[in-house]
Amino acid sequence: MNKKVDPEKYGKVAVLYGGNSAERDISLQSGQAVLQALKQEGVNAEGIDCRAEFLLKLAGFDRAFIALHGRGGEDGTLQGALEILGIPYTGSGVLASALAMDKVLCKHLWEGFGLPTPKILVVKEHSQLSTLEEVDTFPIMVKPAREGSSVGMSKVDAANGLREAVELALQYDAALVEQYIQGEEYTVAIMADKVLPPIRLETPRDFYDYEAKYLSQETEYKCPCGLNDNDETELKELAYEAYKSVGASGWGRVDVMRDSEGQFYLLEVNTVPGMTSHSLVPMAAKQSGVSFNQLVMEILESSYS
Ligand SMILES: Nc1ncnc2c1ncn2[C@@H]1O[C@H](COP(=O)(O)OP(=O)(O)OP(=O)(O)O)[C@@H](O)[C@H]1O
Ligand SMILES: [Mg+2]
Missing domain, CATH: 3.30.1490.20 (ATP-grasp fold, A domain)
Known part of the structure; x- marks a missing residue:
């Protein structure tokens, strides 16, 4: 899948992480994992914690790997600044990032396209x-x-x-x-326009909350997800449509619920999903034979599109 490329072709890469959003801690972990992978692959990469005046530190970088989650990193504002600076970056552009971040607008859009999402x-x-x-x-x-x-x-x-x-x-x-959708929960990762195997998430908690995501040992991840072939295909197609409908590109992850009658409901599109070693996109990539480092390189490649 990942052809061996000359890591020098990427030039000097800034891994943007940290920031000021409520997801700062997770982003620090994602950023460190990405930075380590890029360095292992021979890329000339440096990490930048995106706090005050960080844009000034970008002089001399050839491209940016965005590992910031939440507002100020995943919501189109940073993408706009990078466009103006003329620095190519990974993942979705300004509009898709902004739309995906805003659950209200995103859901209105899906309703307009006739895609299923909770009211x-x-x-x-x-x-x-x-x-x-x-x-x-x-x-x-x-x-x-x-x-x-x-x-x-x-x-x-x-x-x-x-x-x-x-x-x-x-x-x-x-x-x-x-x-509220009572039922099963799935997440579907997309990498370079390829839909990766869906993951089913199970938690004994009320829902997949912060504790279940990052702290609990009781959360279970199933990949393969256990759906039959038809249902899995339906889920993958729906996730891809949702991703495309907001104009997302490069990579992302779509969260989906399924009720007891088998109806899928879209929750959201993440345009900069978690990239810690135990995050969901790396888990789905691994299931399809793509290592963490290969995934990171594939995402870096999206800075060319
Ligand atoms: N309408 C719903 N019905 C049932 N469970 C839901 C619903 N909305 C959210 N949840 C539960 O809450 C979790 C978080 O919801 P959601 O994905 O909307 O939030 P988020 O904070 O943007 O998450 P992420 O960390 O993926 O960015 C879901 O993974 C699911 O377990
Ligand atoms: Mg979610």
Whole structure:
């Protein structure tokens, strides 16, 4: 899959990580893992923690590997700055990054395309809290519009917990009150326009929250995911359509729920998914015979498109 290339062709590569988002810690881990892989592959790479004035440090770099998660790195703003600086970068462009980061806009887009996604009510600010009276079906999910790593999210089981959950999400951004899908959870990685084997996630916790993602030993990952061939094909096609619909490119990961009747529902597209050694995209790559280092090189190659 990965032809041996001359690592010098990439020039001097800046691995952008850290930053100021709520996902800073994960990004530090992703960035270090990517940096190590690039160096092992002979690429002239250097890490840059993207805090104050980091753009000034980019002088002299030939391209950037974006390993920042969340706002300020995954949301199109950094991509725009790099466009203006004339520095090629990995992954999706400005518009796709911004659209994928904003769960409200992304879901409206999917509804427009007729792609299945759980219904939402949006609470933009505290003055709109009274609209919560319309909510009469529980459980329900509450999440901020533009975060990741399950930050600021809650599963709410009854009306008396709703306001508190929405106020928590509002600390980060507009809040989505989203139809809860009871069922199985899958994630589908895409690398260089190739859909990798889906992973099924199982946690004894209420949902795949921060603890389940990064701390718990009880989370189970199944790859192959256990779906029959037809269902797996349907899932892969849906994930690819969702990815393409926002204009994503290079690489990404689509999160999907499946209800007890077998209906899939799109949750979100991640345009800079986790890249720690135990993250999901590397796991899916491994299942299709692609090593972590090969994956990193394949993603770096996306800076040419
Ligand atoms: N509508 C829903 N129904 C059931 N479970 C849900 C729903 N929305 C989210 N979840 C659960 O919450 C988790 C996190 O949701 P989501 O992917 O929307 O958030 P995120 O913070 O952007 O995640 P990521 O770390 O992938 O960027 C999901 O993986 C799933 O377990
Ligand atoms: Mg997710």
